Amino acid sequence: MRVTVERISTNIKAGFPTIYVHARTMQAMTTSPATDAGAATGLSEPLLSNRNGVHAGALVVTPVAANGHGGKAKDKYWKDVDQPGDMAVAPDLENGGGRPLLFSNRRVKNIILYPYRVLILIRVIAVILFVGWRIKNNNSDVMWFWVISVVADVWFSLSWLSYQLPKYNPIKMIPDLATLRKQFDTPGRSSQLPGIDVIVTTASATDEPILYTMNCVLSILAADYHIGRCNCYLSDDSGSLVLYEALVETAKFAALWVPFCRKHQIDPRAPESYFELEGPLCGGASHKEFIQDYKHVCTQYEEFKKHLDMLPNTIRQRADIYSKTGTKDEDAKVTWMADGTQWPGTWLDPAEKHRAGHHAGIVKIVQSHPEHVVPLGVHESNDSSLNFDGVDMRLPMLVYVAREKCPGVEHNKKAGALNAELRISALLSNAPFFINFDCDHYINNSEALHAAVCFMLDPREGDNTGFVQFPQRFDNVDPTDRYGNHNRVFFDGAMYGLNGQQGPTYLGTGCMFRRLALYGIDPPCWRAEDIIVDSNRFGNSLPFLNSVLAAIKQEEGVTLPPTLDDSFLEEMTKVVSSSYDDSTDWGRGIGYIYNMATEDIVTGFRIHGQGWRSMYATMEREAFRGTAPINLTERLRQIVRWSGGSLEMFFSHISPLFAGRRLSLVQRLSYINFTIYPLTSLFILMYAFCPVMWLLPTEILVQRPYTRYIVYLIIVIVMIHVIGMFEIMWAGITWLDWWRNEQFFMIGSVTAYPTAVLHMVVNILTKKGIHFRVTTKQPVADTDDKYAEMYEVHWVPMMIPAVVVLFSNILAIGVAIGKSILYMGTWSAAQKRHGALGLLFNLWIMVLLYPFALAIIGRWAKRTGI
Ligand SMILES: O=c1ccn([C@@H]2O[C@H](COP(=O)(O)OP(=O)(O)O[C@H]3O[C@H](CO)[C@@H](O)[C@H](O)[C@H]3O)[C@@H](O)[C@H]2O)c(=O)[nH]1
Numbered sequence: 001m002r003v004t005v006e007r008i009s010t011n012i013k014a015g016f017p018t019i020y021v022h023a024r025t026m027q028a029m030t031t032s033p034a035t036d037a038g039a040a041t042g043l044s045e046p047l048l049s050n051r052n053g054v055h056a057g058a059l060v061v062t063p064v065a066a067n068g069h070g071g072k073a074k075d076k077y078w079k080d081v082d083q084p085g086d087m088a089v090a091p092d093l094e095n096g097g098g099r100p101l102l103f104s105n106r107r108v109k110n111i112i113l114y115p116y117r118v119l120i121l122i123r124v125i126a127v128i129l130f131v132g133w134r135i136k137n138n139n140s141d142v143m144w145f146w147v148i149s150v151v152a153d154v155w156f157s158l159s160w161l162s163y164q165l166p167k168y169n170p171i172k173m174i175p176d177l178a179t180l181r182k183q184f185d186t187p188g189r190s191s192q193l194p195g196i197d198v199i200v201t202t203a204s205a206t207d208e209p210i211l212y213t214m215n216c217v218l219s220i221l222a223a224d225y226h227i228g229r230c231n232c233y234l235s236d237d238s239g240s241l242v243l244y245e246a247l248v249e250t251a252k253f254a255a256l257w258v259p260f261c262r263k264h265q266i267d268p269r270a271p272e273s274y275f276e277l278e279g280p281l282c283g284g285a286s287h288k289e290f291i292q293d294y295k296h297v298c299t300q301y302e303e304f305k306k307h308l309d310m311l312p313n314t315i316r317q318r319a320d321i322y323s324k325t326g327t328k329d330e331d332a333k334v335t336w337m338a339d340g341t342q343w344p345g346t347w348l349d350p351a352e353k354h355r356a357g358h359h360a361g362i363v364k365i366v367q368s369h370p371e372h373v374v375p376l377g378v379h380e381s382n383d384s385s386l387n388f389d390g391v392d393m394r395l396p397m398l399v400y401v402a403r404e405k406c407p408g409v410e411h412n413k414k415a416g417a418l419n420a421e422l423r424i425s426a427l428l429s430n431a432p433f434f435i436n437f438d439c440d441h442y443i444n445n446s447e448a449l450h451a452a453v454c455f456m457l458d459p460r461e462g463d464n465t466g467f468v469q470f471p472q473r474f475d476n477v478d479p480t481d482r483y484g485n486h487n488r489v490f491f492d493g494a495m496y497g498l499n500g501q502q503g504p505t506y507l508g509t510g511c512m513f514r515r516l517a518l519y520g521i522d523p524p525c526w527r528a529e530d531i532i533v534d535s536n537r538f539g540n541s542l543p544f545l546n547s548v549l550a551a552i553k554q555e556e557g558v559t560l561p562p563t564l565d566d567s568f569l570e571e572m573t574k575v576v577s578s579s580y581d582d583s584t585d586w587g588r589g590i591g592y593i594y595n596m597a598t599e600d601i602v603t604g605f606r607i608h609g610q611g612w613r614s615m616y617a618t619m620e621r622e623a624f625r626g627t628a629p630i631n632l633t634e635r636l637r638q639i640v641r642w643s644g645g646s647l648e649m650f651f652s653h654i655s656p657l658f659a660g661r662r663l664s665l666v667q668r669l670s671y672i673n674f675t676i677y678p679l680t681s682l683f684i685l686m687y688a689f690c691p692v693m694w695l696l697p698t699e700i701l702v703q704r705p706y707t708r709y710i711v712y713l714i715i716v717i718v719m720i721h722v723i724g725m726f727e728i729m730w731a732g733i734t735w736l737d738w739w740r741n742e743q744f745f746m747i748g749s750v751t752a753y754p755t756a757v758l759h760m761v762v763n764i765l766t767k768k769g770i771h772f773r774v775t776t777k778q779p780v781a782d783t784d785d786k787y788a789e790m791y792e793v794h795w796v797p798m799m800i801p802a803v804v805v806l807f808s809n810i811l812a813i814g815v816a817i818g819k820s821i822l823y824m825g826t827w828s829a830a831q832k833r834h835g836a837l838g839l840l841f842n843l844w845i846m847v848l849l850y851p852f853a854l855a856i857i858g859r860w861a862k863r864t865g866i
Pocket residue numbers: 201202203204208235237412413414417437438439440507508509597598599600638641642772773774775776
């Protein structure tokens with residue numbers, strides 16, 4: 001059976017709905033799509049693309065481009081490990097006997113993999129020979145510098161090895177959605193899909209654009225999943241009424257948006273990104289009807305955005321009216337809810353117990369669980385004239401949560417917020433799976449939740465899988481990715497490498513956890529007979545403790561929402577109180593880990609250390625997308641936080657050097673690399689300053705014989721790039737991706753990493769953690785100058801070393817040229833050669849620092865060329 005899906009391009013905003021049709025064929029979900037990633041994810045390459053007479057080639061290109069490096073080309077160097085046909089059942093598995101496999105494995109083809117491994121081995125040998133040669137020839141003009149540089153070379157070698165080795169066996173995993181459906185969600189039978197609690201975290205109604213946060217929520221509400229088994233929670237760390245009311249507006253708009261998405265099977269289901277597409281996809285109803293619906297929803301979305309924009313004003317006006325009519329003095333300050341009661345969170349005019357950092361805990365069910373809602377008729381539920389016959393109109397449960405904040409109490413930032421969500425969701429829905437999103441990310445592939453579940457329910461290692469991480473992708477990055485935001489070498493290289501080991505690290509967003517893994521419970525393969533669930537570890541709430549027991553007993557069961565009586569409401573406020581975590585295991589052995597600048601890597605580490613594995617999920621249509629900081633300063637601050645957090649972890653009680661008893665060896669090596677790498681910058685910084693030697697009157701050589709030394713050095717450096725060439729092939733990335741990664745390691749090494757090291761030293765001395773500063777989000781895009789932020793220069797002290805390196809290199813090159821003109825006749829051939837080789841290094845440093853140079857030039861460099 002074949003199903004046809006059509007892509008329709010409309011130009012509705014301009015008022016002329018032009019329709020271009022491209023027949024796309026999609027293998028039916030009922031055949032065995034594991035052989036075809038495209039079919040498994042709902043899309044495949046167009047088989048018939050009739051471009052004759054259609055003037056917009058963009059039709060075919062747009063959505064693919066919007067998804068970056070998509071397509072089959074990426075898979076050219078991969079082959080299936082398990083033949084999906086033969087392996088449809090796995091009778092020999094201990095517990096999963098007879099259960100079908102829910103994802104297929106791919107590995108790199110031998111023609112790439114073997115030379116890649118051999119090259120790595122050759123470089124290991126070359127490096128050993130090189131270091132050996134240096135030590136044997138301990139001949140230098142400055143012996144102390146020679147010693148440091150040998151130490152540096154040994155350090156570089158070891159750190160390269162710990163970076164490279166975990167990539168020797170990359171594995172790609174492709175979910176098989178059709179088999180999941182067939183097995184767990186057959187129409188007509190009651191669904192056996194497990195519940196998922198989905199969390200969005202936001203920390204500010206002003207610094208983090210509400211529109212994006214609400215788009216994230218909409219993409220979750222509209223995601224393709226069993227409606228009663230997917231629950232959405234918004235964690236608002238600012239306790240702001242604007243966010244609560246925005247969520248109420250969102251629920252209203254969702255009543256139209258969600259059925260529209262379901263009816264026309266569109267993607268992405270975040271309206272802001274969907275309406276930006278030039279050629280929106282639709283499968284399902286007729287074109288005419290689609291265009292009508294599209295237009296209507298588009299208009300309503302514009303209305304919705306206006307409502308969101310007006311909210312602060314509406315609330316302000318409401319406050320003014322009440323304060324005039326109010327009788328008490330205090331009324332002048334109060335922020336009122338629409339129903340005339342006082343808002344328990346922060347007020348527009350901050351007051352005692354109603355300001356940022358000091359307010360009550362709030363839990364509000366914005367949209368009840370569908371089991372509790374009397375189904376409305378189409379016409380009752382929205383005013384539109386759209387025809388939603390046969391479309392499920394129900395919405396998932398939607399909950400607003402602001403945890404309590406008290407002055408003088410450590411709130412543990414994002415980790416604290418997520419742990420509060422973990423508890424609230426345990427009381428309300430207790431789904432066995434828990435996935436969290438940063439507020440500037442959204443679901444880009446409506447099948448993503450199904451995909452994550454494929455890995456968790458797979459008969460092979462599903463039960464021992466603690467989390468499923470998806471790659472991070474970004475929308476707002478400039479075409480040349482000047483500041484290396486896409487980070488492909490990491491997401492498409494390192495993570496696939498780890499996927500062949502114990503699994504990828506947790507990356508902070510777009511990751512589905514098994515609730516039990518977050519609770520610090522061992523994986524089944526290591527689980528003891530009795531598990532202690534007590535208030536010393538989990539805190540003092542009986543209903544919560546019961547929920548933990550329930551979670552342990554029936555992992556895939558479904559918990560229906562409880563009745564919300566007074567005692568239950570009280571319990572909910574209790575589990576989000578600021579003191580709940582005190583003297584418990586939260587933040588150490590349970591939940592997201594505290595006291596680190598980056599909660600992600602440590603949380604993943606803790607889970608791996610208990611023996612769980614993780615999986616890296618690949619979908620052709622990217623599962624999730626988000627935004628990244630495109631201003632250099634903001635980007636560097638992010639890098640400081642990541643690298644600072646990593647170092648903190650290395651020097652803490654959960655250092656990968658000794659903690660995590662069930663880590664595999666290679667996985668440990670990789671964690672060591674991920675946490676210690678900022679120290680490398682100290683040596684790089686030292687080398688980057690070497691050109692200053694040009695300014696000295698006499699020739700000084702670090703290592704003699706110099707020419708040989710440089711030639712050896714060039715060999716070992718070039719080899720990194722030759723190995724990189726193979727990596728570019730299997731990872732399906734571009735040269736530019738690779739190059740940006742090199743440049744950014746250098747830029748970080750003369751800015752953010754040394755700063756992180758400095759922080760670390762201060763931390764060890766003063767015992768204070770690194771401040772988690774929420775990354776400044778780009779304001780809602782200005783279409784005229786999308787990358788305006790990129791050209792803004794905000795000076796920060798950490799840029800000083802980079803500027804010094806840059807200018808001393810320029811100066812050195814100048815002096816070198818001057819000297820060579822002056823002494824041309826008097827220099828020996830060896831001196832000339834030394835000069836030329838030295839200059840090569842200056843140039844290398846300059847080329848690596850080029851994006852930084854562009855950044856400090858600011859607006860003058862307003863071209864996005866390389
Ligand atoms: O007190 C806080 C601070 C932050 N957040 C939320 O945490 C998320 C991530 O914060 P952001 O400032 O956007 O960090 P980024 O630098 O963009 O994030 C990357 O790095 C973080 C670790 O440092 C990870 O947690 C993120 O998932 C990852 O995307 C956002 O949703 C925030 O709203 C809170 O909820 N409460």
